[in-house]
Amino acid sequence: MRTRRTLAVALCAVALTATAACGKDGSPDAAASPSNAPALPTYTVKTDVKVDSAVLAEAKKRGQLIIGAKADQPFLGWEDVASGDRSGFDIEIAKMIAADLGFTPQQIKWQTLVSSQREPAISKGQIDFYVGTYSINDERKKTVSFAGPYYIAGQDLLVKADNKDITGKDSVAGKNVCTATGSTSIKNIQQYNPKITQFDTYSACVEKLLSGEVDAVTTDDAILKGYASKYAPKLKVVGQPFTTEKYGVGLNKDDAALRNAINDAIKAHQDNGDWKKAYDATLGLSGSAAPAVPALEKY
């Protein structure tokens, strides 16, 4: 009896450690696309680019563009830990801009930065610019400058594909909704449902959603679409965003020339269809249709 219990405890420990490891950020092949997925666009690298920007001149001299990005958001800003490859919608946007500034994808040096490190890294010049679910707001405009927006996100709900009760923010009362500890998403959803579950990563929330302990996960729909793509067709995004988050490219506050160049690059790739292709091959895998192409704010 006791031996069995000891054995059971040992087995549990092993099993639980394994589960814990998976719970963190998904399995290594998470970014692998299904075989019938739309292909990613390719970008023609411009030669003879003339932009009067000190940051860009410095990048040309070192032969490398340093771009800040996220590494833990599937189909948005994702790094395959095994191969070191980056993929996702934000990564594609960064590649488009790099191409128009005269840099090939091989000349990009990616720098993973978590949200709280973004402003210091940009203002201290540790990165040339940042592409990673970076909402444009007045508070941030005091320290950094934004090109874009290249995508307009809004807080939405991620639910299981067969869920019919949750149709938007007004149907979450009494449901168990999960989001990240300390995020602004909490405040927004609490108006509709005071009881929420919080973990420090969205992947933990998604894990709980898949196991059925929470009914929905809430944050920006771009992030949710990434998870819906990763776990397609098990999860879906409700598609009734109730806030507006304009994702911009963060760059040094005083570099108007670079900002204009990035704005031009975004505009050019929106117009030639690369933007839509990039969406379809990444976040579009979630089954959610592409939102309207956002108008640039050239402030």
Added chain:
Amino acid sequence: MGFLFEDDNFALFRDGFLQTIELSALSALLALLLGTLLAAFRVSPAPVLRAFGTAWVTIFRNTPLTLLFFAVEFGLPALGVHFEHLTFATLALGGYTASFVCEVLRSGINTVPLGQAEAARSLGMTFGQTLTLVVLPQAARTVLAPMSSVFIALPRNSAIAGAFSIGELYSAQQTFSDRGYSIFSIFFWVACAYLVISATVATLFRFLESRLAVAR
């Protein structure tokens, strides 16, 4: 510095503080009961009990606490066990601390001269009686100082629960950071709160020591 007394910040801070105390108290209780039981297992004559105690201490003391929280919060539901988040956190934190309590108590048991247990046995006491009436009371009095370290560490370890859906001080800190208050002032207040808790525990143990410590 004064941000704490603006808006509804104080309510959030107070709730976090109370939640930290509640989680710490529940975990301390679990750790004390479970740790004593495990210590008894580890010195018991039954090899199976000893093995169980050793296995518990080895697994729980050597696993990072975050991993234990993960294992409890995500592993148990996978096995069909569903509790409140507070229960999960108490199990993880209590189980972890219990392994330390067990080892501290065991070191105390080792300080009780063997003759005491032999004398008890020759009076006809069972193992249980020997342990609870003769050995453990003396052991517990010996280890008050190291035990206070374990229980001072516990409220600070409880900060990890903030990442697992417990609204304690750590998660309050995250919310304040997100609202954009200066990191320094946030951590000043959070550190003060932890200091109050730890100092209270330390004072309690010092009082117990002055009353109970064994003079040798």
